[in-house]
Structures are given as structure tokens and as C-alpha cells.
Amino acid sequence: MHIKTSLIVAGFAMCSLISNANAEMKRPSLEMKADRLESISKTVTQLNGNVVVRLGRTEIRTDKAKIVIAKHRVTVHTDTFVATAKK
Template sequence: MFSKTSLVFAGLVMCSVVSGANAEAQKPVFKMSGDQFKRISNTTTLINGNAVIEMGKTEIKADKAKVVLNKNKVTVYTDTIVATGKK
């Protein structure tokens, strides 16, 4: 009985590992909000007034922010910090 139970449990673990390996990595959700937006270039946006930048579970709040979106990363500049994250 013990060996059958162990075998079933091992089979379930293997199935969950294989299904997890085939799952696509989800990209974090990226959102920006604020009172005013000014597009400086194709990759750069200025946010003035109540700037909120969210990426996944990370949130940055500031009076103003500059957001630079490149192919593989996002960089946020405020008066006090510079934050970079992968897209």
C-alpha cells in the first residue's frame, strides 16, 4: 500500500512540474497614471501631477516622473529615485 501511494504521489508531482515548465512566464502588468502626460519621444513620457507607475506588485508615486520605455526594460526617473525593471 505504501509503495502504491508513493508512486501515485510521485506521479502527481511530476505532472505538476511538467505543466509548470510548459506554462509561459507572464509579463507583469505595466500601468501609468497622472494629471498630465507629455510625450517627449517614441520612448519617453513625462508625467506631471500625481504620477503613479505600476509594474506587477511594485508601485511608484511621485509629483512628477519621467518614464523611458525601451525594448526590454522600463526606467522611471523621479526627483528622488531611478528605478529600472524588465518588461
């Protein structure tokens, strides 16, 4: 009886590990808001007026910004700094 109980508990533990391993990683979403958005190219967007850029839990607020989206990263250029994050 003790062996059956141990096997059942071990089976549940293995199922739990397998389901966690197969879970998809959630990628942070990119959210851009501004009074005026202008698409410069396929990968570059210019934002002007009350700009809010959110990537995951990170938020940037400024008057104007340029967003460059590459395959695996996002770069935010403002008047005072440049910020880069993985997508």
C-alpha cells in the first residue's frame, strides 16, 4: 500500500513538472500612446506629445520619443536618454 501511494505522489509530481516545462513564456507587450504617432518606416515610429511607452512593467513618460523595433529588442530614444529592452 505504501509503495502505491509513493508511486501516485511521484506521478503527480512528474505531471506538475512536465506541465510547467511546457508552459509558454509570456512576452511583455509593447504599448505606445501619444498625441501624435508617425510611422517613419516598418521598424521606426516617432511619437510626439504626452508620450507613454510601456514594455511589461516598465513605463517611460516624455514629450517626444522615437521607437525602434528590432527582431529581439525595442529601443526608445528620447531627448535625454536611450533605453533598450528585450522583447
